[in-house]
Amino acid sequence: MSPWRRSLALVALLAPAYGWLVFAVIAPLTIMLIFSFLNDVPIGERVVFFTFENYRDFFQHAFYWRLTAKSLLTGFYTTLLCLVLGYPMALVMAKVIPSHWRAALFMLVIVPFWSNTIVRLYSWAIVLRKGGVLDLLLQALGLSPGSLEILYTYRAILIGLVHGYLPYMVLTLYIALDRVDDSLLEAAASLGANAWQRFWRILFPLSIPGMISGSILIFIPVIGSFVEPRLLGGRAGTMIGTIIEDQFVQLFKWNFGATLSFLLLLIVLIFMLAFGLLLRRTRLLRGE
Amino acid sequence: MKAQALLFVLLSIFLITACAREAGAPPGTAPATETTALPAETVTLRVINWNGYGSDESFVLEEFGKKLNVKIEHDYINSEEEILTKLRTSPATYDAILPNVAYLQIAMQEGLIEPIDTSRLQNWEKLLPRFRDLPGLRDASGAVYGVPWVWGATAIAYNTEKFPGGIQSIQALWDPANKGQVGIFDSFEDAVVFAGLALGDRTPYQPDDLQAVKQKLMELLDNVKTLWASEDEFNKLFANGDITLGNYWSGAAARAAKMGLPMAFVVPPEGALGWIDTWAIPKNAPHKDLAYQWLDYMISPEFYLTWDSVAGAPAPTTQASLDALPEDHFNRAVMGDPEVLARLVFMETMTPETREEWNRLWEEVKAGH
Amino acid sequence: MSRVTPALAYLYALLVLVFLYGPLIVMILMGLNRSPFYELPLQFDLVWFRKLATNERILNATRNSIVLAFGVSLLSTFIGTLAAWAMTRYRFQGRNLLQVLLIPPIAIPWLILAVALLLMFYWLKIPRSLFTLLVGHVGVALPYVILVMMTRFQGLDRTLEEAARSLGASPLVVFLRITLPLILPGLVASVMFTFAVSFDNFTLSHFLAPQGVSTLPVEIYTSIRKGFTPEINAISAIVFFFSAALVVLSSREIKFV
Numbered sequence: 011m012s013p014w015r016r017s018l019a020l021v022a023l024l025a026p027a028y029g030w031l032v033f034a035v036i037a038p039l040t041i042m043l044i045f046s047f048l049n050d051v052p053i054g055e056r057v058v059f060f061t062f063e064n065y066r067d068f069f070q071h072a073f074y075w076r077l078t079a080k081s082l083l084t085g086f087y088t089t090l091l092c093l094v095l096g097y098p099m100a101l102v103m104a105k106v107i108p109s110h111w112r113a114a115l116f117m118l119v120i121v122p123f124w125s126n127t128i129v130r131l132y133s134w135a136i137v138l139r140k141g142g143v144l145d146l147l148l149q150a151l152g153l154s155p156g157s158l159e160i161l162y163t164y165r166a167i168l169i170g171l172v173h174g175y176l177p178y179m180v181l182t183l184y185i186a187l188d189r190v191d192d193s194l195l196e197a198a199a200s201l202g203a204n205a206w207q208r209f210w211r212i213l214f215p216l217s218i219p220g221m222i223s224g225s226i227l228i229f230i231p232v233i234g235s236f237v238e239p240r241l242l243g244g245r246a247g248t249m250i251g252t253i254i255e256d257q258f259v260q261l262f263k264w265n266f267g268a269t270l271s272f273l274l275l276l277i278v279l280i281f282m283l284a285f286g287l288l289l290r291r292t293r294l295l296r297g298e
Numbered sequence: 299m300k301a302q303a304l305l306f307v308l309l310s311i312f313l314i315t316a317c318a319r320e321a322g323a324p325p326g327t328a329p330a331t332e333t334t335a336l337p338a339e340t341v342t343l344r345v346i347n348w349n350g351y352g353s354d355e356s357f358v359l360e361e362f363g364k365k366l367n368v369k370i371e372h373d374y375i376n377s378e379e380e381i382l383t384k385l386r387t388s389p390a391t392y393d394a395i396l397p398n399v400a401y402l403q404i405a406m407q408e409g410l411i412e413p414i415d416t417s418r419l420q421n422w423e424k425l426l427p428r429f430r431d432l433p434g435l436r437d438a439s440g441a442v443y444g445v446p447w448v449w450g451a452t453a454i455a456y457n458t459e460k461f462p463g464g465i466q467s468i469q470a471l472w473d474p475a476n477k478g479q480v481g482i483f484d485s486f487e488d489a490v491v492f493a494g495l496a497l498g499d500r501t502p503y504q505p506d507d508l509q510a511v512k513q514k515l516m517e518l519l520d521n522v523k524t525l526w527a528s529e530d531e532f533n534k535l536f537a538n539g540d541i542t543l544g545n546y547w548s549g550a551a552a553r554a555a556k557m558g559l560p561m562a563f564v565v566p567p568e569g570a571l572g573w574i575d576t577w578a579i580p581k582n583a584p585h586k587d588l589a590y591q592w593l594d595y596m597i598s599p600e601f602y603l604t605w606d607s608v609a610g611a612p613a614p615t616t617q618a619s620l621d622a623l624p625e626d627h628f629n630r631a632v633m634g635d636p637e638v639l640a641r642l643v644f645m646e647t648m649t650p651e652t653r654e655e656w657n658r659l660w661e662e663v664k665a666g667h
Numbered sequence: 668m669s670r671v672t673p674a675l676a677y678l679y680a681l682l683v684l685v686f687l688y689g690p691l692i693v694m695i696l697m698g699l700n701r702s703p704f705y706e707l708p709l710q711f712d713l714v715w716f717r718k719l720a721t722n723e724r725i726l727n728a729t730r731n732s733i734v735l736a737f738g739v740s741l742l743s744t745f746i747g748t749l750a751a752w753a754m755t756r757y758r759f760q761g762r763n764l765l766q767v768l769l770i771p772p773i774a775i776p777w778l779i780l781a782v783a784l785l786l787m788f789y790w791l792k793i794p795r796s797l798f799t800l801l802v803g804h805v806g807v808a809l810p811y812v813i814l815v816m817m818t819r820f821q822g823l824d825r826t827l828e829e830a831a832r833s834l835g836a837s838p839l840v841v842f843l844r845i846t847l848p849l850i851l852p853g854l855v856a857s858v859m860f861t862f863a864v865s866f867d868n869f870t871l872s873h874f875l876a877p878q879g880v881s882t883l884p885v886e887i888y889t890s891i892r893k894g895f896t897p898e899i900n901a902i903s904a905i906v907f908f909f910s911a912a913l914v915v916l917s918s919r920e921i922k923f924v
Contacts, residue, residue, distance in 0.1 A: 020753055027750035027809055028765065034806025035772045038783035042775075053386050053786070054408055071658070073665040098676075099683045106676040114918035116852065118684065122691045123863040124910045128887055129903050132534070133690035136697065136705050139538060143693055146707070161540070162524045173690065180683075181856045185819050188852060188923065223818045227773065227811065234776040240484075241531075244524035248664040251776060258778055259377045260485070261657055262650070268779060275774045282770070344878055349889040371879040374889035383782070387789040391878070528891040537704030557703065 046268040064269035074253070074270070081250040082277065085233040088171045089225050092179040095172070096224070100183035101213070104190075116184060120177045127174065131241045134170050135161055138242070162244025170238040175231075179224035186220025187213060218289075230278055234271065250274065342369040343588050346381055346395040349374040352448075352605045353396070353596065361604075362595050368588060385410040390582035393589040399434040399574045402444040403647035406437055411578045413441040418590045421597045421616070429615040434647070435576065444576030445593050448549075448602075450612035451633070451642055452488055453570035455546035457536065458560045468496045468566040470543060472514075477521050481535050481544030484525035486653075486660035488571060489515055491643060492545055495569045503646045508659065515663045525664070529553075536561065545570075549612035552628045556610050563628070565638045572642035575612075691907060698900030705897070715897040722898055725886055729902055732866055732883040739804040739865035744857040746805075747812025748850075754813070755820035769810040777807060781874040788875075795877045803871040808861035815860065819853030852923050 045051060046065070052058045068074050103115050122130075137143040138161040148154040160166050190213055198208050236251035243249075250270060257267030347353050354372045363370050373392070375381055378401045385392065385405065397405055405411045416422040422430070422445070429446040436442055456465050460479075471480055471492070482489065493514040494502025505511050523541050526532045529550040535541045537559055551563035577596055579589045595601055599618040605611045606623070613633040614620055623630040632638055648656070697705050701712035719725060754762060772780070784803050785795075793799060827849075831841045847854075869884035876882065887899055 016757070020757055020759060023749045023753035024765070026746035027813065028768070030746065030802075030805055031768060031772070031809055034784070034802045035780060035809075036768060038780060038787045039771050039775055041787060042779055042783045051786075053789075071662070073662045077665050095683065095686075098679055102676040102680045106673055107680070109923065112923045113852075113855070113921040114915065115680070116855065116923070117859065117914040117918055119687065120856075120859045120863065121907070121910050121914055122687050124859075124866055125691065125694070125903050125907060126884055126887055126899075127867055128884075128891065129694055129899055130690055132705065133693040133697070135534075136538075136693050136707070137690060139540060141539070142707070173686065176683075176687065178860070181860075182815060182818055185815065185853050185856060189819070189823065191824070219818050219821050223814045226770075226814060230770065230773045234774065236776070240525075240527065245519060245522055245664070247525070248661070253661055254776060255778060256657065256661070258782055260379060261653060262379055262382065263654065264782060271775050271779050275771060278770060278774050279767070342879075349886075373878060374885070376873075376889060383785075387785050388795070530891040530895055534704050537702070537706050559704070 042264075042268040043272055045265050046272050048265055051262070051264050064266045065273075067266060068269060068273060074250070077248065077250045077253060078274070078277070081233045081235075081274075084167065084171070084235075084249065085229045087168055088175060088232045089179075089229045091168065091172045092176050092228050093221065093225070096176055096179035096183060097217075097221075099180050100187055100217075100220075103180070103184050104187035105192075105195075105213075112188075116181065119180050123174070123177055127237055128241070130174070131170055131238060134166070134173070134242060138166050138169065161242065162246070164243065164246045166242040166244075167239050167247065170242045171232055171235065174238065175228040178227040179221075182224035182227065183217055183220040186217045186223075190216050222289075226282075233274060233278070340367060340369050341585055341588060342371050343394070343585060343592060344371050344373065344392045345592070346373045346375060346384055346392055348396070350609075351396070352601075352609070352611060355605060355608055357604055357608060358601070361601075362592070366588070366591065381405070382408070382410065385580055390580075390584060392580045393583045393585045394592050395578050395580055396447065396575055397444070397578060398645060399432065399444065399446075399576055400645045400647045402576050402578060403434060405578065406443045410581060411443055412581050412583070412586075413437075413443055414445060414579060414593070415590075416442050416445075419445065419594045419597070421594050421599075424599070424616045424618055425597065426615055426617055426620075429574065432574070434574075444578045445597055446615045447575050447577050447596055448612040449572065449574040449615060449633075450548040451565055451570050451572050451638075452483065452545055452547055453563060453565040454543060455532075455536075455551045455554075455561050455563050456543035458562045460542040464562070465543065465564050465566065468492070468568040468570075470566075471545070472496065472517055472521060474521070476543060478523050479542040480518075480521045481524060481526045481532060481541035481546075482518065482522050483545050484527050486657040487645070487648070488545060489518075489660050489663075490656045491571050493518065495643065498568070500569065500643070502643060503648070508655075512659055512663060515660070516666060519663060519666070533557075533559065547612075548628075548633060549610065552612075553610040555628075563632070565632070565641050567641065569641045569643055572639075572644040574615075574644065694900055695904040695907065698897050698904045700897065703896050715901040718896070719898045719901045724881065725883070725898060725902055728881040728883045728886045729906065731880060733906075735800065735804065735872075735882065736862045736866040738801065739808055740858045740861040742801075743805045743808035743861045744812050744854060747809050747857065748816050748854065750809075751813045751816030751820055755817055755823075769813055772807050772810045776870075777868065778870045780807065781870040784871070785874045795875055797877065797880070799875045800872060800877070800880075803875045804865045804868060807868070807871065808864045811860045811864060812857040815857050816850070816853050819850050823849055851921065855921065 047060055047062070048058045049061045049063060050056045050058050099119075103112060107115065135142075138158075139145075140157045140159050140161070142161070144160070145154070145157045148158070160169070194212060195208055198212055203211065234251045234254065236249065236255045239247035239249045239252055241247075254267050254270045257263040257270070345353055349372075352358075354370075359370055362368065373384065375384070378397060381395050381397050381401065382405060385395065386408075395405075395411070402411075425446060429449070432446065435444045435446065454465055454468065454470065456470075470476060471482070490505065490511055491502040493511045494505050497506075497510055497514055499506050524535065526535060526544070529547065532541075532544065532546055532550070533554050536544075536554070546563065548563055551561055554561045555563075577593045579586065579593070583589050597616065599614075599616055599622060602611060602614045602616070602619040603622055606614075606629070611629070613629040614623075620630055620634055625631065696709060698715050699709070699711055699713065700706075701710040701714060750765075754765060781803065784799070788795065788799055828841050828845050831845050832838075836844070867884060868882075869888045872882045872885050873888065876885065883902070887895060890899075
């Protein structure tokens with residue numbers, strides 16, 4: 011292909027999606043980024059000027075850092091739990107069950123999420139509350155006489171989040187694992203590789219892109235989440251996401267709310283950069 | 299292979315039809331039956347209010363809408379702040395809005411709403427003087443910007459089965475005996491005011507000692523099961539025994555009791571928070587004459603009494619409505635009692651600085667848990 | 668592998684499905700429970716389904732949500748897949764930047780994006796319409812498609828395509844007969860993820876929908892302040908059964924290679 015035609019093809023393929031993204035997401039978020047350096051929102055006759063006050067506010071109040079750390083940790087736990095729970099599931103789907111069941115199971119994993127978050131979380135409240143469905147179930151099975159009292163604790167938030175985000179991990183992992191040709195595994199087996207070696211040497215390395223995409227789709231939204239903490243967390247439900255929501259919904263403090271979210275974004279980008287470098291180094295060490 | 303091609307074709311058809319439908323007949327516009335029933339040039343009155351808060355009852359659409367041949371469209375909000383956001387970003391779009399008095403002042407100062415010519419409202423004179431003459435409705439020159447609609451209190455609701463003797467004091471929320479049974483409204487304003495009242499401060503909007511308030515709120519949170527954000531949430535918590543008492547809205551408590559929950563509502567001797575919701579007309583409202591008719595209808599006793607009998611309403615602002623209620627009706631027996639009224643501290647307009655200070659205090663208290 | 672492993676594998680898959688579907692079953696049961704406050708024990712009653720049948724608002728809002736989510740999922744999957752294709756098949760300058768641009772829409776809470784879009788449209792003097800609603804929804808759905816499809820395209824065996832081409836197949840035939848089946852799981856995942864993203868999106872619809880147009884999440888979120896009834900559970904149950912039926916039917920047609 012000539013370079014000219016190549017560039018044309020590239021533009022034609024990228025322009026619709028990125029044009030849309032720039033107009034619908036990047037441009038408005040740039041407005042918000044600018045707001046985070048202003049004292050007020052420039053509508054009506056408000057007097058606005060440039061300031062670092064919002065950023066200073068964040069660093070001057072220790073509880074904001076604590077909540078940010080709590081949210082990051084929550085994102086980390088949720089991602090890890092999804093990975094631990096989701097990896098075997100994806101493996102089962104891609105390599106164990108007969109292929110004519112795969113599409114059905116694949117879709118069954120996501121159908122529950124064609125429902126409303128609030129309604130789903132209310133259902134979790136019914137399950138987790140004292141004397142709720144889970145308690146009744148455990149009592150009926152004779153496993154626990156009392157109550158687990160999970161609702162309105164930090165554990166309830168994690169359960170709600172893992173439930174809501176697990177499909178992203180299962181499905182992205184499946185998409186990655188499913189690419190691995192079965193004949194490759196059979197060849198390895200015939201050469202004497204045991205199941206563990208086949209997994210560790212063949213499947214695992216090839217599933218890394220899936221793990222990365224899944225983790226991005228889980229970790230990043232979870233650190234800004236506010237609905238799950240509010241509805242399931244009780245007193246433990248204050249997070250940086252709920253603080254951000256308050257700035258927009260309860261107060262007219264869009265500037266500070268924007269500041270908090272861009273700080274979160276910055277942290278995310280630093281994490282990803284560090285992770286990317288780490289990945290590149292391990293690949294170099296492995297000689298790939 | 300055929301199946302995949304089929305699927306591809308199906309998906310393409312879906313995409314095309316979906317787009318065509320959106321371009322041709324917007325799916326969100328009223329169903330065909332409604333649009334054909336009314337002449338094409340029907341006027342649409344645009345209202346901002348809470349979902350399920352009186353003005354969107356079906357009898358309103360029936361009585362007001364049919365009579366004047368008007369379509370009434372509601373835009374719902376999730377916080378008072380959102381009323382202002384909508385007015386700021388969609389000027390000359392709405393005809394009537396429902397802020398509470400504290401937000402009415404902000405809307406007025408920002409020039410988002412118009413002064414109201416009260417002589418055009420037949421029911422204005424029927425309003426109880428203490429609401430009609432409220433300073434919060436007026437600017438410095440005395441021009442009126444809001445029409446008081448209904449009012450109520452945020453005080454204590456409790457489970458009558460768990461507290462057969464009733465609740466005698468606001469301190470019940472702090473009582474260690476009730477640990478893990480208390481539900482508190484997640485609002486910095488309500489939290490600070492309640493803590494102030496519990497500390498014996500009769501002017502909680504000008505706190506004597508904000509540090510003491512903070513300390514008191516931290517103690518309160520030790521007792522709290524969860525923070526609630528909506529009437530729905532409170533009722534579900536209450537019905538399932540997660541909480542047995544908490545601060546709650548008077549109208550909501552009356553509705554809950556009507557629906558069969560064992561709930562009673564009390565304004566404790568230390569006091570509680572009072573609020574007044576008012577109708578206002580946004581600047582450059584497209585249908586100003588109609589907005590006046592709407593306001594007049596909204597404050598009429600006929601509207602109030604129908605609303606109360608159909609769904610249960612907060613306390614009325616007219617004497618005629620009050621008189622028409624049964625003697626033992628909550629809004630008459632309790633809210634109509636001058637002594638109860640005297641105990642209430644009504645919501646005040648707060649400066650952005652105070653709001654920020656209080657909010658940060660509340661965030662910090664919550665973050666400590 | 669031994670016979671024990673598949674049995675364990677099936678059991679594990681079953682347990683995960685129980686975890687995923689448990690709350691959904693509770694949700695459906697509460698639509699059949701008489702208590703408006705989700706009280707246990709369950710008392711069977713169809714009252715909420717009967718009420719739903721006459722609730723025009725919720726039915727209209729649900730229809731709007733489904734139409735919107737369909738449009739969003741197909742449109743975003745289509746243009747997102749093109750971009751993902753370009754990003755994995757071509758090496759070009761600025762590719763990393765384009766990848767980084769996918770992060771803000773996921774990282775910044777949608778609430779903030781919604782407020783920012785509202786303000787931007789206000790400044791650009793674009794009135795709220797179905798167009799503004801679609802702009803926002805597709806905007807947040809795109810990163811999901813691009814990330815998922817890039818995962819699929821990465822390392823996709825290209826020898827098949829090249830072989831087909833060398834045997835004289837036209838690019839269209841290569842795409843339809845070789846590439847499309849290979850990327851099908853990614854496409855299905857994209858369509859289903861983005862459907863979920865749009866169907867459950869409250870904030871964007873709340874701020875960007877034109878006057879008088881409501882979606883199911885908007886109905887739900889704005890009614891919780893005063894209390895929503897299990898009619899919401901009833902409609903959720905109906906939506907659930909329809910989507911499950913759709914999936915079962917289509918899964919017989921879709922084969923993952």
